[in-house]
Amino acid sequence: MLSRTADHLYWMARYIERAENMARVLDVTYNMSLVPNAAESEAALWLPALEISGNVEAYERDYFNETQQEYTAAGVIHYLAMDMNNPSSIYSSLRSARENARAVRVAMTSETWENINSLWLEFGQFFGQDLSQSGLSEFCDWVKARSHLFRGVCFGTMLRDDAFSFVRLGTFIERADNTARLLDVKYHLLLPEQEEVGGAVDYYEWSAVLRSVSAFQAYQKIFSDTIEPWRVAELLVLRRDMPRSLHACFDEITSILEQLSSSRATECRRMAGELHAKLRFGKMRDIFQHGLHEFLSEFVTANNKLGVEVHKTFLSIS
Amino acid sequence: MKKSQPQFFNEMQLDLAASSPDGVREIYKAYHQWLKNVPHHQLNSKRMEAELLFRRVGITFNVYGENDGAERLIPFDVLPRILSAKEWRHLSTGSIQRVRALNMFLHDIYHDQDIIKAGIMPATILANSQYRPEMFGVDVPNQIYAHIAGVDLVRTSESQFYVLEDNLRTPSGVSYMLEDRKMMMRLFPELFRQYPIAPVEHYPQVLLNNLRAVAQTNVQEPTVVVLSPGAYNSAYFEHAFLAQQMGIELVEGQDLFVRNNAVYMRTTEGPQRVDVIYRRIDDDYLDPLVFNSNSMLGVPGLLSVYRNGGVTLANAVGTGVADDKATYIHVPAMIRFYLGEEPLLENVPTYELSKEDDLAYTLAHLDELVVKEVQGSGGYGMLVGPAASKQELDEFRLRIISSPASYIAQPTLALSTCPTLVEEGIAPRHVDLRPFVLSGKTCTLVPGALCRVAMKEGSLVVNSSQGGGTKDTWVLEEEVEAPSKAKVNQVEEMVC
Numbered sequence: 001m002l003s004r005t006a007d008h009l010y011w012m013a014r015y016i017e018r019a020e021n022m023a024r025v026l027d028v029t030y031n032m033s034l035v036p037n038a039a040e041s042e043a044a045l046w047l048p049a050l051e052i053s054g055n056v057e058a059y060e061r062d063y064f065n066e067t068q069q070e071y072t073a074a075g076v077i078h079y080l081a082m083d084m085n086n087p088s089s090i091y092s093s094l095r096s097a098r099e100n101a102r103a104v105r106v107a108m109t110s111e112t113w114e115n116i117n118s119l120w121l122e123f124g125q126f127f128g129q130d131l132s133q134s135g136l137s138e139f140c141d142w143v144k145a146r147s148h149l150f151r152g153v154c155f156g157t158m159l160r161d162d163a164f165s166f167v168r169l170g171t172f173i174e175r176a177d178n179t180a181r182l183l184d185v186k187y188h189l190l191l192p193e194q195e196e197v198g199g200a201v202d203y204y205e206w207s208a209v210l211r212s213v214s215a216f217q218a219y220q221k222i223f224s225d226t227i228e229p230w231r232v233a234e235l236l237v238l239r240r241d242m243p244r245s246l247h248a249c250f251d252e253i254t255s256i257l258e259q260l261s262s263s264r265a266t267e268c269r270r271m272a273g274e275l276h277a278k279l280r281f282g283k284m285r286d287i288f289q290h291g292l293h294e295f296l297s298e299f300v301t302a303n304n305k306l307g308v309e310v311h312k313t314f315l316s317i318s
Numbered sequence: 319m320k321k322s323q324p325q326f327f328n329e330m331q332l333d334l335a336a337s338s339p340d341g342v343r344e345i346y347k348a349y350h351q352w353l354k355n356v357p358h359h360q361l362n363s364k365r366m367e368a369e370l371l372f373r374r375v376g377i378t379f380n381v382y383g384e385n386d387g388a389e390r391l392i393p394f395d396v397l398p399r400i401l402s403a404k405e406w407r408h409l410s411t412g413s414i415q416r417v418r419a420l421n422m423f424l425h426d427i428y429h430d431q432d433i434i435k436a437g438i439m440p441a442t443i444l445a446n447s448q449y450r451p452e453m454f455g456v457d458v459p460n461q462i463y464a465h466i467a468g469v470d471l472v473r474t475s476e477s478q479f480y481v482l483e484d485n486l487r488t489p490s491g492v493s494y495m496l497e498d499r500k501m502m503m504r505l506f507p508e509l510f511r512q513y514p515i516a517p518v519e520h521y522p523q524v525l526l527n528n529l530r531a532v533a534q535t536n537v538q539e540p541t542v543v544v545l546s547p548g549a550y551n552s553a554y555f556e557h558a559f560l561a562q563q564m565g566i567e568l569v570e571g572q573d574l575f576v577r578n579n580a581v582y583m584r585t586t587e588g589p590q591r592v593d594v595i596y597r598r599i600d601d602d603y604l605d606p607l608v609f610n611s612n613s614m615l616g617v618p619g620l621l622s623v624y625r626n627g628g629v630t631l632a633n634a635v636g637t638g639v640a641d642d643k644a645t646y647i648h649v650p651a652m653i654r655f656y657l658g659e660e661p662l663l664e665n666v667p668t669y670e671l672s673k674e675d676d677l678a679y680t681l682a683h684l685d686e687l688v689v690k691e692v693q694g695s696g697g698y699g700m701l702v703g704p705a706a707s708k709q710e711l712d713e714f715r716l717r718i719i720s721s722p723a724s725y726i727a728q729p730t731l732a733l734s735t736c737p738t739l740v741e742e743g744i745a746p747r748h749v750d751l752r753p754f755v756l757s758g759k760t761c762t763l764v765p766g767a768l769c770r771v772a773m774k775e776g777s778l779v780v781n782s783s784q785g786g787g788t789k790d791t792w793v794l795e796e797e798v799e800a801p802s803k804a805k806v807n808q809v810e811e812m813v814c
Contacts, residue, residue: 003584004573102376103549106562110375117376162586260586314586 001107006166007315008104012116013154013170015097019090020147021178025049026080026090027140028212033073035204046076052178052185053080053088062086074132081131081139090143094123109157112150119146162260169256169310176249176303179213183236184296187229206232213244233292234284246299247279253306260314268313271306275299327475327734328746329399345402345794348512353397353737353744361739364396364505371504377497379552379782393787394498396505399736399749399769406516406793409479409753410763412663413469415653417755420484420640422656424463427639428453438651446645448638450601452608456625458634459532460758465596465632466525467755468492468768471663473734480666480731482750484649486633486641488598491768491788492754493556496521496563498790499766514795518766521754522563525596528758532630533593540593543567543583545574547599547615557598571599576619579628594630601635632758643692643726644670666731672723680727681718684711687727688778689718702778704730733778736789738771748772750780751791765793 029049033042050056050071062085063075083089098120105113122142131139151171158164186209206227210216215235222239223231240247254276257269287295330346342350369391372378378389401409426433427449433439443449468489470482499518503510526542533540546557548570561568573583574592582589597604603613605621623629639645647668650661669676669687680687684703691699701714718725735746753767769789770780780786 001586002567002569002573003586004570005567006586099549102554104568105376106558106568110562113376114374118374121373166586264588 001162003315005104005107006162007311008100009107009163009166010170010310010315012097012100012104013167014174015093015100016116016147016150017171017174018088018178019093019097020144021175021182022053022080022088022090022093023140023143023147024212024214025052025182026077027137027144028208030073030077030136030140031211032204032208042073043071046071046073048185049076049080052181054181055079055086055088058086074130077132077136078130081136082126091123094120094143107163109153111157112153115150115153119150122146165256165260166314168252169260172249172252172256173303173307173310175244176246176253177300179236179244179246179249180296180300180303182209182212183233184293184300187233187292187296202229203227210235215242215244218242230284230288233287237287237295238279238282238284240280250276250279264313268306268309271302271309275302275306326732326746326748327473329473329734329736329749331737345400349398349400349509352509352512358743361396361744365394365739368394368396368501368505371501372497375497377493377555379555392494392782393773393785394501395738395747395771395773395787395789396502397737397739397744398502398790398792399751400513400792400794403794403796406765408662409471409751410765412479412481412661413467413471413753413755413763414761415657415659415662416469416481416484416649417464417467417757418761419649419653419656420467420486421461421463421757423645423652424634424637424640425458425461426656428456428636433652433655436655438655439645439648443639443645446639446642448636448642450636450639452621452625453634453636457627459534459630462532462757463634463637464640464755465528465532465634465757466492467757468752469755471751471753472666472731473749473751474732475734479663481649481663482666483643483646484641485752486637487600488633489752489754490553490556490598491752491770492521493559494788495754495766495768495791497559498788502790513792516765516793516795518764521764521766522560524756524762524764525560526564526566528756528760528762529594529596529630529632531759532632534627534630537593541566541591542594542596543569543592545569545571545595545597545599547571547603551598553598560596571613571615571617574617574620576617576623579623579626581617581620581623581629592629594632596632601638604631604635643668643690647726666728669727671718671725671727676727677718677722681715684715686730688730689714689725689727692724692726700779702730705776705778730778736769736771738773738787738789740773740775745775747775748778748780749789767791 026049029046033045047056050059059071059076059079062083063079068075079086079089081090084091086092098116101108101113101116126135126139126142129135129139154164154167158167186205203226206229207216209232210219210227213236219227219232219235222235225231235242235245237246239245240251242248250272254269254272257265257272330343330350332341332343372391372394376389378391423433427439427443431444434441434443464486466489468485468491470485471479472482473479495518529542530540533542542564543566544557544561544564546554546568548554551557558568567583569583574581575584575589576582577589581592581595583592599615602610603615605616605618606613607618608621609616620629621635624631624635646665647670650665653659653661669680671677671680680689684701685706687701687703689701689703701710703711706714733748733750736749737744738747740747749769749771751767751769753763756762769791770782770786771789772778772780773785773787782788
């Protein structure tokens with residue numbers, strides 16, 4: 001297939017996934033804000049949402065002024081959901097997904113294209129709505145549901161060819177990145193001092209992290225025990241049966257790269273295989289000893305490098 | 319705004335005042351009966367349903383000069399235009415005759431130029447800006463230049479059709495012929511049971527077969543691609559649609575490159591050779607090394623490969639010289655010269671303002687005439703005399719006097735009307751017709767066309783850039799009394 005087509009399909013999927021994860025972060029943060037005394041201040045609650053997407057500086061530039069120097073719920077929600085100038089807002093992600101889809105509508109089934117096009121048309125209903133006042137949960141649910149629908153229509157209608165593989169590859173590279181960032185920021189913030197763990201707020205915080213990756217029920221099913229931060233980390237990093245964990249993402253990524261058996265893909269496969277091995281054979285105790293934060297930031301960097309290599313190998317051939 | 323006068327030929331109902339069905343033309347009788355029993359609000363809800371569907375499928379076009387992302391729908395009218403088998407036979411054989419002659423003219427003008435030697439075409443044609451000296455002496459497969467031709471036809475009475483212009487560069491609109499049909503079958507399935515409407519859905523297959531037939535590289539399975547300027551082009555939907563329907567790649571200039579006298583596309587598995595390019599990019603932007611050097615849309619080196627026979631372009635480079643308004647005047651003579659036949663379809667009488675007599679007449683009758691720029695297109699730079707204000711007439715008069723050779727003038731045709739659903743109900747609106755003639759292996763038409771309709775009352779300008787809409791065109795299968803020709807319309811074919 002055309003390299004440009006593969007590129008558009010890959011990014012289409014990445015942007016949809018990115019929008020979904022952003023919606024998860026917003027939703028969870030918003031739910032936390034309903035728990036009394038969940039955080040010292042509004043700012044302390046909403047800042048992490050910005051940190052996850054690496055957007056703090058841009059936010060301060062665009063939203064701070066002489067009278068306003070704080071991170072507010074209204075500001076962060078608007079910035080992450082609807083701001084056209086924020087390249088990783090849900091607005092921008094969905095718009096980019098649709099633009100990428102439109103550029104290669106030929107390469108996908110008409111159901112897939114119509115699904116993304118109607119997603120964008122439906123998105124119009126949220127324009128001009130102040131989501132911080134009302135409707136944020138409905139909005140986030142809608143984004144998540146549309147993302148599920150997108151995956152479903154791809155799965156249910158697309159030929160299992162390279163086009164399908166690039167869509168899946170985009171989804172999982174993006175998801176691995178997002179899960180790692182979410183866990184990193186939350187872990188960092190929630191564990192300033194080991195001994196304080198165990199309060200009610202912690203329970204809400206950790207259950208919120210789990211809910212943000214649809215893992216709350218899974219946790220209870222697997223561990224049926226109180227929520228322990230290190231178990232949350234294990235679930236999201238090493239458990240291969242947890243669909244948003246890093247391990248699960250790399251199960252998919254390595255198998256997709258095997259299918260895209262171009263002789264030039266050797267380096268891609270090597271890089272993915274190396275990461276995969278760490279997740280497959282790694283032990284949680286070693287990761288904690290090394291430092292979870294270090295582990296996760298190394299992972300995000302390596303995952304990015306893999307993305308660059310995918311580009312070099314498949315998407316920008318000259 | 320002028321009112322539609324009753325002297326316009328109404329294709330459904332000759333006399334709107336008469337309530338009796340006597341005034342209804344035979345082919346519309348059943349439809350008229352059906353229409354009478356359908357409440358207005360029901361038609362309106364069908365129209366809204368169609369709009370919703372078109373938007374969801376993304377059958378939209380971008381408007382130049384409007385803010386980015388503004389995608390518009392071309393208005394779709396839920397009332398069809400109906401043509402009888404006999405009318406269609408006349409139009410299709412006439413269009414085929416015309417396109418055959420135009421292809422012969424293009425071959426001639428880039429080779430021996432017999433038509434100039436015979437004194438039928440003035441030698442000034444070689445100085446026309448659409449004449450491409452780069453094409454002189456270049457042989458193209460099957461001597462076909464215009465593989466896809468859109469012939470714009472208008473009607474003024476029961477029997478009188480005129481050719482308004484030939485579109486031989488990158489004619490667009492065929493996706494609307496196909497999508498409008500799909501939409502009508504969805505909205506009004508009962509009518510398709512009632513009427514023997516000739517199918518058009520095989521157009522992409524016929525197009526692909528013709529494109530494959532003109533590959534000059536000796537390969538069993540030639541690779542055909544559609545070359546588009548990209549997603550921001552106003553006709554992008556059509557490019558994507560045709561590529562999808564034919565099951566071939568939709569490429570942009572950046573996807574192609576030239577190496578060792580061949581064109582390749584960049585794929586995830588490495589370079590792949592391309593044999594035929596159905597290009598929807600104008601000549602000027604095809605190859606920055608030869609034409610517009612600022613073009614980001616084209617492929618550097620493409621023309622050199624093309625001239626050496628390494629790839630086929632459809633349509634060929636340089637077809638613009640044959641659909642120029644200065645050439646149009648000579649098409650009937652061309653048909654006699656190359657084919658030895660009498661033209662089946664008439665040209666609109668045309669005044670050439672480079673001639674003194676014609677200029678004087680035009681200036682004296684400006685308020686009755688339509689004046690067009692010789693190299694204009696899309697309804698821009700055009701004066702419709704009877705609809706123009708005094709100030710507009712005066713302004714245009716000055717433009718003509720400053721450069722008479724840039725203009726031609728034609729009488730304002732009383733374009734036929736078809737019943738159309740508008741705000742106030744069903745009202746007559748002016749229409750034109752663009753069938754698409756495909757050449758390659760054979761010279762073919764599918765029995766259908768793009769029908770454009772001026773949605774504004776009294777307006778004679780049907781271009782979508784000027785707010786025109788589209789209608790489905792129903793060509794009826796042969797009447798029962800002529801069973802031997804019953805299927806003649808299904809695929810009307812004549813060997814070129």
